[in-house]
Amino acid sequence: MTESINKIKKSKRIRFEKSGYYLAILVILMLLGFWPSYFSKFIDGTANFNSYFHFHAIMASLWITLLIIQPILIRKKKLAIHKLIGKFSYFILPLFFISVILLKHNTINGEITDDLGSSLWLQVKDLVIIGIMYTIAIVNRSNMQIHARAMIATGIVFIEPTLGRFIIFTVLPEPNFILGLAITVAFMYVLLISLIIIERKQTSGRWVFPLLLLLYIIFHYLIFFKISFPFWDAFANWFARLPIT
Template sequence: MKASTNKIKRPRKIQFEKSGYYFIGLLVLVLLGFWPSYFSKYMDGTANFNMYFHFHAVMASLWVVILITQPILIRKKKLAIHRSIGKLSYIILPLFFISVILLKHYRIGGQITENLGASLWLQTKDVVIIGIMYSIAIRHRHNVQIHARAMIATGIVFIEPTLGRFIILTILPEPDFFLGLAITVAIMYALIVSLIFIERKQKSGRWVFPTLLILFIIFHYLIFFQISFPLWDAFAKWFALLPIT
């Protein structure tokens, strides 16, 4: 009589060491999203961008490169290089934040508008969420499960401005910011919910993606309903009048 063998089903697991290859797709999104308003200008000779645009483009590109190379280095067992680039991120991320702040300030141009406070949520969202996720990644840098998820989360934030621009400027018949943003948000939420579902049986680090989703929901609520309040409006006015660009 043959003894029956029961195969134990292991929880489905995301292979974080392969995430670098997926983030190469983010470079494609960057090219598609910024082609009409940035890259194509160099093709037709109409590029006249301020240094703030270039500074932001370089810093954002460097961060995407980090997201691509770091998991690949882990996969290739190049741990020393991985740690060196990790230390370099302490410099690159603050510079990226500075580039976001300077570019937004330049675009405001010192103009105090009625919805100035509400208009700041879009960039604030990116800086705050990336900052929180990066802080989690550094705090748990010795816990691969949490560290990897948090770093991936910083990359997910980049999907919105790139995919959103592609949808608004290329896919829609007429540019419509809120419609394009709504479509982009729906795609992003589907991605995050899928990650949460895949990881529902994991014991370590599965709280990172739900935290990311909650942060997005909070900021998107503020953006779509153009919510502001006196203290935030006062900050927005103070920011717009700063002599930094």
């Protein structure tokens, strides 16, 4: 009887060493989401992107690749290589952050609008959540239960922008940002709540996914209701005027 209960509990445990195979789905989502506006342009000869787009694409691809490779190395007991490659994250993540900042600044193109502050939440959300989760992962790198969950969380962040673009520009009859984002957010919440339910009996690290969900709820509230603050509007205006792109 006890053995049967243990098997049931074990079956409900998330196998983090297999997460690399699941995170590989991000590659498919990235291709689907950015195919109409980016990848297909290189095939039909209409690609006219500046270096900021390419820089961002490369950094995002490197981070996703890192997330896929690392769990596989753990599964294959290649711990030394896992630790060595993990050190590259100290350089890749800051460069990814810089790529997001430069691309957004270039997209704004110095235009100051009334909703500029609230429009920045979309990118700030991803940077803040990845930054928090990565910090948790590094601080707890000796605790596999927490470290693995936090690193997986940095990968989950990529689902929204990729799946969202796919839904908005491919699935919906007409591009609709709010509707597409709402559908994507609903999927994100179902995913996170499912992970929380699966994790509910774990004794270590189960707080990571609830924290991730809470952060998403806060930022999605700001985004959907277009909430901003005087200090944030001032920062947005200052950012738009910076001569960095």
